[in-house]
Amino acid sequence: ALLERAAATGLEKHPRKLNIQIKYGTAGFRTIANQLDHVIYRMGLLAVIASKSRKATIGVMITASHNPEEDNGVKLVDCHGEMMPAIWEKYATQLANAGDDEIVGVLRNILSAEVKNPDVSAKVIYGKDTRPSSVPLAQSLQDGIVALEGEYHDFGLLSTPQLHYLVVCTNTNGAYGQPTEEGYYNKLSHAFQALSKQQEPTPCKNYSRRLYVDAANGVGAPKLRSLLSHLGGLLDVQVFNDGSEGRLNYQCGADYVKVQQKLPVDMKVEAGIRCASFDGDADRIVYYYIDQDGKFNLLDGDKIATLVAGYLQELVARSGINLNLGLVQTAYANGSSTEYITDTLKVPVACVPTGVKHLHHKAQDFDIGVYFEANGHGTVLFSDDALKRIADSAGKNSSLTSDEKQAVKHLSTVIDVINQTVGDALSDMLLVEIILRTRDWSPSDWNKQYIDLPNRQLKVKVKDRNVISTTDAERKVVTPDGLQAAIDTIVTGYTKGRSFVRPSGTEDVVRVYAEADTQVNADKLAKEVGNKVY
Ligand code: 16G
Ligand code: ZN
Numbered sequence: 218a219l220l221e222r223a224a225a226t227g228l229e230k231h232p233r234k235l236n237i238q239i240k241y242g243t244a245g246f247r248t249i250a251n252q253l254d255h256v257i258y259r260m261g262l263l264a265v266i267a268s269k270s271r272k273a274t275i276g277v278m279i280t281a282s283h284n285p286e287e288d289n290g291v292k293l294v295d296c297h298g299e300m301m302p303a304i305w306e307k308y309a310t311q312l313a314n315a316g317d318d319e320i321v322g323v324l325r326n327i328l329s330a331e332v333k334n335p336d337v338s339a340k341v342i343y344g345k346d347t348r349p350s351s352v353p354l355a356q357s358l359q360d361g362i363v364a365l366e367g368e369y370h371d372f373g374l375l376s377t378p379q380l381h382y383l384v385v386c387t388n389t390n391g392a393y394g395q396p397t398e399e400g401y402y403n404k405l406s407h408a409f410q411a412l413s414k415q416q417e418p419t420p421c422k423n424y425s426r427r428l429y430v431d432a433a434n435g436v437g438a439p440k441l442r443s444l445l446s447h448l449g450g451l452l453d454v455q456v457f458n459d460g461s462e463g464r465l466n467y468q469c470g471a472d473y474v475k476v477q478q479k480l481p482v483d484m485k486v487e488a489g490i491r492c493a494s495f496d497g498d499a500d501r502i503v504y505y506y507i508d509q510d511g512k513f514n515l516l517d518g519d520k521i522a523t524l525v526a527g528y529l530q531e532l533v534a535r536s537g538i539n540l541n542l543g544l545v546q547t548a549y550a551n552g553s554s555t556e557y558i559t560d561t562l563k564v565p566v567a568c569v570p571t572g573v574k575h576l577h578h579k580a581q582d583f584d585i586g587v588y589f590e591a592n593g594h595g596t597v598l599f600s601d602d603a604l605k606r607i608a609d610s611a612g613k614n615s616s617l618t619s620d621e622k623q624a625v626k627h628l629s630t631v632i633d634v635i636n637q638t639v640g641d642a643l644s645d646m647l648l649v650e651i652i653l654r655t656r657d658w659s660p661s662d663w664n665k666q667y668i669d670l671p672n673r674q675l676k677v678k679v680k681d682r683n684v685i686s687t688t689d690a691e692r693k694v695v696t697p698d699g700l701q702a703a704i705d706t707i708v709t710g711y712t713k714g715r716s717f718v719r720p721s722g723t724e725d726v727v728r729v730y731a732e733a734d735t736q737v738n739a740d741k742l743a744k745e746v747g748n749k750v751y
Contacts, residue, residue, distance in 0.1 A: 223262055223364035224320040231258035231357050233317055241309035243572040243722040245292030247281050250350035253289055256313045257354045260291050261341070261361015262324060263312055267305065268339035268367060270331040271296040275339075276384035278377050279354050280346035280498040283433070283472035286465040289350045291358070292377075298385040298638035300574040339367035342383055344375030346436045346498050348465065372398065376440050376499035378641030385638050393638075398443075406447035408633030409647045413451050415626055416655050423659040426453040428650070429492040431481040433470030434458045437499035437642055444643050452650060457484045471496040471503045471593045471642075476674060479513055480505070491653075491660045495642040501593035502642040504649065506660040514664050519554035521649060522546065522589035524663060525597060526564050528652045529585055532631070535624035537617070538610050540603050543583035545569060545576045548691045548717050549591040552732055557667035568690040572722065573639065594640035597648075599632055607632070670713055672732035673743040677750045682720035682727050685750070691719045703749045711738055716746045 276294030345351035386396035432438035438459035469481035504516035580586025584603040589595030636644035731743035
């Protein structure tokens with residue numbers, strides 16, 4: 218009778234008004250906000266079932282990340298902080314698209330497939346970004362949770378990575394950190410302050426505490442302020458685009474800066490100042506600066522990944538602990554970054570398809586797995602075994618040389634600066650800052666470690682983007698017949714040419730990526746390849 222009542226509440230308060238099909242993709246459901254009410258009510262129902270299935274707390278985040286303000290979205294976070302497995306994406310899609318009179322049947326199927334004991338209690342925690350539509354949608358979510366008699370905790374405004382952190386803390390009884398927003402700031406900031414003390418360098422000549430942050434007019438702005446208030450002045454941050462209504466992600470934010478390769482609006486920047494942009498839910502970050510010639514220089518996810526991998530690699534080597542470190546990228550990684558990682562850092566690189574879950578999964582193959590998408594989403598994973606061996610080594614202090622001791626200390630402290638549950642703009646920012654400070658690097662010192670190949674991304678509108686299928690981590694087209702051969706032929710005509718196409722998982726377009734020796738050639742290559750796609 219509970220299921221029938223939940224369906225009746227849905228029909229009465231959150232009916233499915235339009236017969237539009239929607240799909241749970243790599244980033245959950247994402248579309249224009251006014252089509253999401255019934256979807257989010259039903260995700261409340263599904264979250265309760267997921268919680269019963271896992272016998273653990275499930276998270277739900279209401280956000281559309283870097284999409285325009287009028288969009289919104291919803292994503293479930295599984296009990297260990299990761300994305301839901303593919304079968305749950307299917308359940309979510311079925312449930313969202315069911316007619317109001319079909320809900321009971323769908324719910325019953327999911328329950329019978331996934332839940333042994335439907336009477337166990339359920340708990341769902343959730344958060345939302347700053348979109349005006351997130352307020353009523355959070356209420357719809359709550360209605361759904363309550364309809365199936367789940368317990369809930371509303372954390373209010375959160376960044377996406379904060380919610381992931383809270384899910385993990387809740388399900389590990391605080392072993393990962395206190396399951397509160399304050400606990401999040403405490404964990405990160407204590408580690409950052411400790412590391413700063415340990416690494417107290419001779420006064421910095423090139424690194425400056427001064428940092429400009431473009432918060433995309435999103436949730437990153439208030440959350441950054443809270444974090445800064447815990448840092449004891451170690452960073453001198455000026456926040457831009459810090460929350461005007463109607464301007465979320467508008468000509469600003471990590472996605473805009475990465476794709477357009479230019480400064481966000483409303484940011485006055487002097488040459489040499491280190492700048493960073495978050496996206497709308499603060500799970501991505503890219504850095505950049507204007508050089509003495511007035512040229513814009515992007516330090517994207519690839520540059521962050523190589524900075525982080527190089528630093529950790531060095532600490533591991535100095536610590537004397539035998540840990541394998543690897544880096545995970547996607548096909549969007551700049552060819553120069555892959556070459557630099559392989560030839561200079563001598564760190565093994567893996568390439569996987571686009572989407573956080575693929576990167577996260579692959580990174581678990583290493584003792585220390587660094588993963589980053591070029592767009593600025595990434596983090597570092599330490600295996601349980603690696604954590605144990607680092608802790609053991611820190612414990613048997615006396616048998617180590619003083620340099621080993623110091624490296625072990627840094628290594629065990631830096632772990633707590635990192636939000637291992639998912640890519641996190643705030644945590645990644647602290648990590649980058651501590652490394653730059655340790656190295657005493659200006660942004661141009663960082664940038665010159667390797668020179669990016671000029672590149673271009675294009676979108677092509679097609680009738681049906683799903684006729685294009687790919688293999689080899691999206692680097693090769695399988696269908697339609699002949700397309701890959703055509704791309705191969707075009708690419709041969711370019712020095713340092715590389716290009717691939719893939720259907721987008723979040724927009725109704727095919728994406729084209731190209732890089733080559735000059736910007737003119739990269740643009741031309743992208744265009745030529747784009748012309749083959751229709
Ligand atoms: C989603 C993915 C992101 C990926 C992007 C690619 C998650 C949580 N997010 O936002 O990792 O870079 O899609 O979008 O997996 P595209 O398929 O439209 O190129
Ligand atoms: Zn995001």
